[in-house]
Amino acid sequence: MEPRGTRRRAEKPEVAEPPNKLPHAAPSLPTKPALYSGPFPFYRRPLELGCFSLDAQRQYHGDARALRYYSPPPTNGPGPNFDLRDGYPDRYHPRDEDIREGLDHLLRWLLEHRGQLEGGPGWLAGAIVTWRGHLTKLLTTPYERQEGWQMAASRFQGTLYLSEVETPAARAQRLTQPPLLRELKYMGYKFEQYMCTDKPGGSPDPSGEVNTNVAFCSVLRSRLGSHPLLFSGEVDCTDPQAPSTQPPTCYVELKTSKEMHSPGQWRGFYRHKLLKWWAQSFLPGVPNVVAGFRNPEGFVCSLKTFPTMEMFEHVRNDRDGWNPSVCMNFCAAFLSFAQSTVVQDDPRLVHLFSWEPGGPVTVSVHRDAPYAFLPTWYVEAMTPDLPSPLKD
Numbered sequence: 600m601e602p603r604g605t606r607r608r609a610e611k612p613e614v615a616e617p618p619n620k621l622p623h624a625a626p627s628l629p630t631k632p633a634l635y636s637g638p639f640p641f642y643r644r645p646l647e648l649g650c651f652s653l654d655a656q657r658q659y660h661g662d663a664r665a666l667r668y669y670s671p672p673p674t675n676g677p678g679p680n681f682d683l684r685d686g687y688p689d690r691y692h693p694r695d696e697d698i699r700e701g702l703d704h705l706l707r708w709l710l711e712h713r714g715q716l717e718g719g720p721g722w723l724a725g726a727i728v729t730w731r732g733h734l735t736k737l738l739t740t741p742y743e744r745q746e747g748w749q750m751a752a753s754r755f756q757g758t759l760y761l762s763e764v765e766t767p768a769a770r771a772q773r774l775t776q777p778p779l780l781r782e783l784k785y786m787g788y789k790f791e792q793y794m795c796t797d798k799p800g801g802s803p804d805p806s807g808e809v810n811t812n813v814a815f816c817s818v819l820r821s822r823l824g825s826h827p828l829l830f831s832g833e834v835d836c837t838d839p840q841a842p843s844t845q846p847p848t849c850y851v852e853l854k855t856s857k858e859m860h861s862p863g864q865w866r867g868f869y870r871h872k873l874l875k876w877w878a879q880s881f882l883p884g885v886p887n888v889v890a891g892f893r894n895p896e897g898f899v900c901s902l903k904t905f906p907t908m909e910m911f912e913h914v915r916n917d918r919d920g921w922n923p924s925v926c927m928n929f930c931a932a933f934l935s936f937a938q939s940t941v942v943q944d945d946p947r948l949v950h951l952f953s954w955e956p957g958g959p960v961t962v963s964v965h966r967d968a969p970y971a972f973l974p975t976w977y978v979e980a981m982t983p984d985l986p987s988p989l990k991d
């Protein structure tokens with residue numbers, strides 16, 4: 600489902616070029632919410648195709664070894680009292696964010712499973728491959744007022760690959776990250792440690808290190824409108840007690856947020872944070888987000904479960920709220936825009952889609968470094984050998 604008046608911008612003008620050769624405007628995609636209200640588009644129930652794990656050294660394993668188990672404190676007990684600052688900074692091993700991984704881990708999974716994909720051998724050629732986190736950014740774009748983004752796109756053997764590029768502003772922010780922000784990030788991961796176990800049945804052990812190299816990633820198939828999707832997202836844990844043990848419906852997303860004390864604080868939370876939580880969990884079909892609310896001393900003393908499908912109710916009657924239809928219609932329009940812009944099939948060619956709040960999505964074209972992101976090992980493994988003329 601596409602909102603009217605957006606698709607044509609991506610198409611070639613139907614009239615011949617004027618004789619005075621006035622350059623026609625470069626194609627761009629507007630992002631104002633009003634352009635994307637309309638019925639909720641088709642979104643296929645996400646299906647888990649497989650998974651992989653990254654270990655403490657960020658090494659890939661084609662299994663679920665990094666999957667953890669949801670293990671909240673007993674409801675009849677005293678309630679949580681999690682010190683999220685415990686272990687900081689001594690037991691913090693943050694991932695090296697200077698290493699830009701692009702789509703590499705997902706591409707490794709895809710390479711090893713391309714023969715077993717459902718939907719027939721042609722399915723992948725018509726699909727879009729990306730990280731869940733990139734799709735989340737697209738969904739929230741019509742409402743985002745702070746941070747822009749850049750997405751690199753390459754077409755290879757029909758498939759459109761989307762890989763985010765860190766903007767200069769995001770890079771500058773990361774390199775000058777205030778110590779308090781670094782600690783807040785740690786606290787988010789520490790919360791997971793209080794709420795999860797490595798084996799089903801046990802109780803959490805918060806004495807160990809927080810190593811953010813470790814990740815469990817689910818690989819999912821879905822479709823938005825006419826766009827088949829294959830994407831992967833990091834999953835915090837699985838609930839062994841969930842009504843359905845079938846992924847992704849057994850998965851739980853864990854979040855922390857500031858304790859709130861006034862209706863105004865809750866309103867702001869529903870308008871801004873819940874939008875991001877909804878977008879991230881709706882895409883892979885994760886049904887519940889469990890929030891830990893931290894006090895100014897960094898302790899979580901209360902938990903609340905937000906069912907993903909009920910989040911919109913908190914802003915449905917809010918004039919300054921968000922609308923899931925707008926998010927999904929914009930994402931569908933962006934995917935159509937990207938599909939019609941990236942015509943040439945060439946893994947070394949990159950169309951860079953750039954967006955800053957308040958403006959439209961614009962496009963620039965690049966070849967090879969620094970923007971090309973499909974690794975040689977992937978391109979070569981996917982390319983059938985030519986018969987060698989030297990062989991007899």
Ligand code: GDP
Binds near residue numbers: 730735831
């Ligand atoms: P998210 O939805 O933003 O958490 O991202 P995804 O679930 O799509 O994760 C995609 C890949 O990016 C995985 O390999 C994650 O381990 C990694 N990742 C997730 N969050 C971050 C982050 O904040 N910074 C960096 N550099 N990588 C991340």
Ligand code: MG
Binds near residue numbers: 835852853854
């Ligand atoms: Mg989380």
